[in-house]
Amino acid sequence: MSDIKLNVIYIDDEEASRDVFSEVIDDLYDDKFNVVSISPNKKLADMISVIADIQDVKSIIIDEKLSVSAKTEYKGSELSEELRNIYEIMPIYILTSQPSSLEPICGSVEYVLDKGQIEQDSYKEHVKKLLSRHIANTDALVSEKKEKYDRLLTKSMSEGLSEVEMTELESLELFRIKPLLKTESLVGEKDLEALDENDKILGELEELLASMGEKK
Known part of the structure; x- marks a missing residue:
């Protein structure tokens, strides 16, 4: 059995807070996970790049105020x-420490963790179950998308795809490679090569679909 742990990234600009809450966060996950505590970069693009370079990440926890020590621009x-x-x-x-003020951003996060309660037993137990459920749901969804991608790709090689299926395959391909591309502003030479290769594959699939349609 592999002893490689999955990573949970924790970002906070204050070293003292990282020391304290890294231990608290570690208690929220089981022993399969490792908390990677990092300070934020000043620029958002640089921070994204740092996160993208960390392997086997399962979740990310971010302190809201990142400008106390690091003077970040975000x-x-x-x-x-x-x-x-x-x-x-x-x-x-x-x-x-002010979760109610962040409710409008809940579309971009699963949950807002309350600093004032996170060390209380009842709240901690609630959060533990929540984090575990989120990871399980994510794993199930990733597996589902992978299986669907493999099935559609295989089908495209043998009998062709409908327009709806081709659109779905392209969407699944984008989902698969997007984390490798980081952000549009950070796309580099290797990223462009990956995009070109995937465009080539999808182009060949579309040509195959078109040719099979002509034969019918």
């Missing part, structure tokens, strides 16, 4: 919104 909620554009279904959380 808040945790702004970082979460950018991350949601890249990681469509990965669990993302905001950690704050």
